[in-house]
Amino acid sequence: MTDIKVELGHVKGFSADYQASTYFKTIYSRTGAGNDFLGWVNLPSSITPDFIRDVKVKAEELRKKSEVFVVVGIGGSYLGARAVIEALSNHFEHLVDTGNPKIIYAGHNMSEDYMSDLIKLLDKKDYSMTVISKSGTTTEPAVAFRILKNHIEKKYGKEEAKMRIVAITDKAKGALKVLSDSEGYKTYVVPDDVGGRYSVLTPVGLLPIAVAGVDIEKLVAGAQLMEKYCVENQDNNNVTAQYAMARQALYHAGKTNEILVNYEPRLCYFSEWWKQLYGESEGKDGKGTFPASVTFTTDLHSMGQYIQEGLRNLMETVISVENPANEVRIPADDANLDQMNYIAGRRLNEVNQTAEKATILAHVDGGVPNIRIVIPRIDANVLGQLIYFFEMGCALSGYMLGVNPFNQPGVEAYKKNMFALLGKPGYEELREKLLKR
Ligand code: PA5
Numbered sequence: 001m002t003d004i005k006v007e008l009g010h011v012k013g014f015s016a017d018y019q020a021s022t023y024f025k026t027i028y029s030r031t032g033a034g035n036d037f038l039g040w041v042n043l044p045s046s047i048t049p050d051f052i053r054d055v056k057v058k059a060e061e062l063r064k065k066s067e068v069f070v071v072v073g074i075g076g077s078y079l080g081a082r083a084v085i086e087a088l089s090n091h092f093e094h095l096v097d098t099g100n101p102k103i104i105y106a107g108h109n110m111s112e113d114y115m116s117d118l119i120k121l122l123d124k125k126d127y128s129m130t131v132i133s134k135s136g137t138t139t140e141p142a143v144a145f146r147i148l149k150n151h152i153e154k155k156y157g158k159e160e161a162k163m164r165i166v167a168i169t170d171k172a173k174g175a176l177k178v179l180s181d182s183e184g185y186k187t188y189v190v191p192d193d194v195g196g197r198y199s200v201l202t203p204v205g206l207l208p209i210a211v212a213g214v215d216i217e218k219l220v221a222g223a224q225l226m227e228k229y230c231v232e233n234q235d236n237n238n239v240t241a242q243y244a245m246a247r248q249a250l251y252h253a254g255k256t257n258e259i260l261v262n263y264e265p266r267l268c269y270f271s272e273w274w275k276q277l278y279g280e281s282e283g284k285d286g287k288g289t290f291p292a293s294v295t296f297t298t299d300l301h302s303m304g305q306y307i308q309e310g311l312r313n314l315m316e317t318v319i320s321v322e323n324p325a326n327e328v329r330i331p332a333d334d335a336n337l338d339q340m341n342y343i344a345g346r347r348l349n350e351v352n353q354t355a356e357k358a359t360i361l362a363h364v365d366g367g368v369p370n371i372r373i374v375i376p377r378i379d380a381n382v383l384g385q386l387i388y389f390f391e392m393g394c395a396l397s398g399y400m401l402g403v404n405p406f407n408q409p410g411v412e413a414y415k416k417n418m419f420a421l422l423g424k425p426g427y428e429e430l431r432e433k434l435l436k437r
Helices: 020-028 049-064 079-088 114-125 137-157 158-163 175-183 203-211 216-232 239-252 266-284 303-310 348-366 378-402 409-422 428-435
Strands: 003-009 068-072 104-106 127-132 165-169 186-189 257-264 290-295 314-321 368-374
Touching: 003 239, 020 239, 020 378, 049 203, 049 216, 068 114, 068 203, 079 104, 079 203, 079 266, 079 378, 104 137, 114 137, 114 266, 114 409, 127 137, 127 203, 137 175, 158 165, 165 175, 165 203, 165 290, 175 186, 175 368, 186 203, 186 428, 239 314, 239 368, 239 378, 257 266, 266 290, 266 314, 266 378, 303 348, 314 348, 348 368, 348 378, 368 378
Parallel strands: 068 104, 068 127, 127 165, 165 186, 257 290, 257 314, 314 368
Antiparallel strands: 003 368
């Protein structure tokens, strides 16, 4: 059984006629669009103890020599790792000594000021890094790695630098593979049949997550549990199918924007990972639910008004966490000037959960249907389950929508324009056209 529950009590009145078994069959028989990118389906069960051991040994070696560990990557080559690391780290990780290297990200933007600050920081810290790019040709991580490779080699010398760099890329093709082989970096492979946004349980996610001090065995075990559950429950009661069917029913009823809601700020990057997963998988052919995210109660004070009374094309999916890891109670105060004594003695989590109930009821009353995804706690095992839950939910939902959930043709458009405007050889004609506009 899975620890994840899906509650649909607040989406009443929206129904769709889907047979989940049909869509599970499309996935498992590999007969749907994009079926050469289904490596994620049995990825968890194909991870061997030897492989986990190898990643852990490398991670331990890097942990020992690093105050800071830099993860160079973008999109699917960075969001999964960050989602898990931030969900399982101390909220103030960068200010407290947890015994773990501080994980820092690069190659996910082109900001000169960001890079300049990073270089100044790395001048003073012992560090190592991983460069992650399946294609090996993505501009942002390629440029960042060029700069950081230069820095690390100057700081430690070429021989030591190469012990501090791990490359994660395609097994055969791509510039990064060629570079890694010629420099002698330790490399890990991104499997051919796993797309970037489905790659968190490959070395793309597992190595940085292990360096951060997370038990990757537990993470993988959670995903394995969910994989097994899905194989054994290919019907409309499967929680991944319930989620997919509900969001498709809502989409076809005009709820074209889905807001993923959390009440735990440590899940903020989990939402960023989810946005890429669902946005890239479904947003094509003029179709697809637009994925957005909020952290409540914080954003109730900024986005709450729109959600309550704005354009009625919204639905929410709430990730509800039953048990926090810690306990904090609200103290009584003799003066009671803030008039909070009526909740004195209660746990902060009781107030948080009450805010969740109150908000769901208000938003549902305001015309925003709510799906609740309930998890018992945030730990590595549950996160592993949740990752696989959303991956399977996405594949089912994409097939129900009638799109290929595994390609992303649209992301090339800006890249071509950028190459042309930067003067990349081969793009001269497009450059002429763009400069006239
Ligand atoms: O999902 C995707 O395909 C993208 O987000 C890619 O992961 C991202 O562009 C990075 O690509 P690469 O790993 O080839 O550098």
